[in-house]
Amino acid sequence: xxxxxxxxxxxxxxxxxxxxxxxxxxxxxxxxxxxxxxxxxxxxxxxxxxxxxxxxxxxxxxxxxxxxxxxx
Numbered sequence: 632x633x634x635x636x637x638x639x640x641x642x643x644x645x646x647x648x649x650x651x652x653x654x655x656x657x658x659x660x661x662x663x664x665x666x667x668x669x670x671x672x673x674x675x676x677x678x679x680x681x682x683x684x685x686x687x688x689x690x691x692x693x694x695x696x697x698x699x700x701x702x703x
Contacts, residue, residue, distance in 0.1 A: 636690040637662075640683060644695035644703050647671055651679055653686055676702060 640653040649669050656662030665686075669679040683691070693700060 638688050639690040640688050642693045644699045
């Protein structure tokens, strides 16, 4: 499989929280995975944004059921 991004994350969106998993690593090596849970409050979403910016995430994929993805 070809590497598209060396700094990416996936977000699973629920009503009261989001689970964010990042994969960071070289294209020719093993990526390091980190997972963190954030509240869906404004404070929680801002903390998530800052966490992703601090890691220089380039690509984000999001999964959500219903309308809960909108604030994210």
